[in-house]
Amino acid sequence: xxxxxxxQIIFPRGxxxxxxxxxxxxxxxxxxxxxxxxxxxxxxxxxxIYQHTLEGEGMLKYNGELFxxxxxxxxxxIVPENHCYYFPEGGNRPWKxxxxxxxxxxxxxxxxxxxxxxxxxxxxxxxxxxxxLWRETAEIYDRGELTVxxxxxxxxxFMLELLExxxxxxxxNPLSEQIRRYCLENLSGELSLEEMxxxxxxxxxxxxxxxxxxxxxxxxxxxxxxxxxxxxxxxQTTNFSIKEIxxxxxxxxxxxxxxxxxxxxxxxxxxxxxxx
Numbered sequence: 001x002x003x004x005x006x007x008q009i010i011f012p013r014g015x016x017x018x019x020x021x022x023x024x025x026x027x028x029x030x031x032x033x034x035x036x037x038x039x040x041x042x043x044x045x046x047x048x049i050y051q052h053t054l055e056g057e058g059m060l061k062y063n064g065e066l067f068x069x070x071x072x073x074x075x076x077x078i079v080p081e082n083h084c085y086y087f088p089e090g091g092n093r094p095w096k097x098x099x100x101x102x103x104x105x106x107x108x109x110x111x112x113x114x115x116x117x118x119x120x121x122x123x124x125x126x127x128x129x130x131x132x133l134w135r136e137t138a139e140i141y142d143r144g145e146l147t148v149x150x151x152x153x154x155x156x157x158f159m160l161e162l163l164e165x166x167x168x169x170x171x172x173n174p175l176s177e178q179i180r181r182y183c184l185e186n187l188s189g190e191l192s193l194e195e196m197x198x199x200x201x202x203x204x205x206x207x208x209x210x211x212x213x214x215x216x217x218x219x220x221x222x223x224x225x226x227x228x229x230x231x232x233x234x235x236q237t238t239n240f241s242i243k244e245i246x247x248x249x250x251x252x253x254x255x256x257x258x259x260x261x262x263x264x265x266x267x268x269x270x271x272x273x274x275x276x
Contacts, residue, residue, distance in 0.1 A: 004029060005138070010151065019106035019264050020156035022146075023047065025137055030058070031094035036086035042079045047103040048111045049077040050158070051085070052131065056093035060085045060121055067121040069095065074130075075121040076162070078111055083120070098134050102155045106264055110159035113217060133158050149275040152265045153232055160225055163217075175200070176214040183226055188250045193219045227251060228264060235273045242269050 005027050051074070058069040062083045069075060069085070077083055087095050137154050140146045146154075182199065183191060196219065197207035208219070215222045227249040234245045246257035261269045 010141075010146065019266060020104040020152050020159070021102065021107070022137070022151040022155045023101040023103055025098075025100040025134065025141075027096075027098050027138075029056075029094045029096040030087050031056075031091065033087055033089040033091070035095075036084065039077060039079050039081045039083040044080060045103075046108050047079050047101060048107050048159075049075075049079065049099065049101055050130070050162070051075050051077075051097050051099040052134075053095065053097045055096040057088070057091060058085060058095040058097070059088045062120045069097070069121070073121060076111055076114055076118075077120065078108060078115075098131065100134065100137070100155075100158060102159070104152075104155065107155055107159055110163055114159070114162050130158065130161050133161055147275045149265065149267065149272045153272075156264060157229070157232070160229065163225075175210060179211065179214055183223055186250075187223075187227055187230060188248055191219075191223050191250060223250075224260065228261070231257070231261065231269065235269055245269065 010022055010024055051069070053069045053071050053073050055071055060067040060069055060075050060077075060083065062077075064082075067073075067075065075085065077085070133154070137146070137158075140150060140154070178200070179196070182196065189195075193208060193211070194204055196211070197204045200207060202210065211219055211222075231245055231249045231251075234240055234248065238245075240248070242258070243254040246252070246254045249257065251257035251260065258268050261272070265272060
């Protein structure tokens with residue numbers, strides 16, 4: 001991750017109608033006060049910018065509030081919106097950061113949920129996994145293996161990891177860990193809110209509120225995300241049939257699994273497997 005790199009447009013916005021996609025990524029160092037990006041002057045089509053500072057300092061202005069971008073600080077932006085990030089005039093040290101630019105309806109949804117929980121520029125809460133995924137993306141790209149399918153998966157996985165780190169900030173609550181463990185152990189089953197409420201000895205309405213407090217989302221979205229992540233792993237690492245993967249991940253039927261998968265990735269599980 002030490003080599004300076006700036007991978008320009010990989011898969012242009014609008015070229016592929018996918019729900020999660022990677023536009024570009026890079027490791028960049030800037031020390032010129034002319035470096036400035038205005039979130040209201042980058043077009044009208046929504047996309048997401050992730051940027052994590054490694055060294056030096058930059059500045060983010062969001063809705064009139066300033067957020068210094070110091071080492072360990074992250075910003076997650078959605079374009080268009082009222083923000084501007086820049087290298088401050090008179091800055092003493094170059095600003096070094098990693099970044100990804102992503103688009104798609106699912107990416108934007110996950111970004112909005114992340115920001116609802118952490119805000120636009122959390123400090124020291126995401127851990128190392130997002131940076132590891134950035135490095136993984138660079139390695140796949142350097143090997144010439146970053147196909148459309150892989151790029152879509154990387155974008156979706158990256159946003160899920162950010163949400164996972166958001167939930168990680170609440171792991172002091174034992175119920176959060178218990179919910180995650182229970183869901184992972186029972187993914188092949190129905191996993192309804194009613195069944196989970198009974199398992200944890202709460203009423204449905206009370207458990208629904210607790211679930212959202214612990215996970216930051218509804219039961220259906222949380223379980224769907226876990227199932228899709230398992231499905232991606234099985235598609236890439238096993239020879240199980242699509243029908244068997246659907247059953248192991250708890251999607252109920254092969255047709256339903258294919259519909260959900262295509263809604264998130266823009267292609268069928270079979271097409272994804274052939275390209276990976």
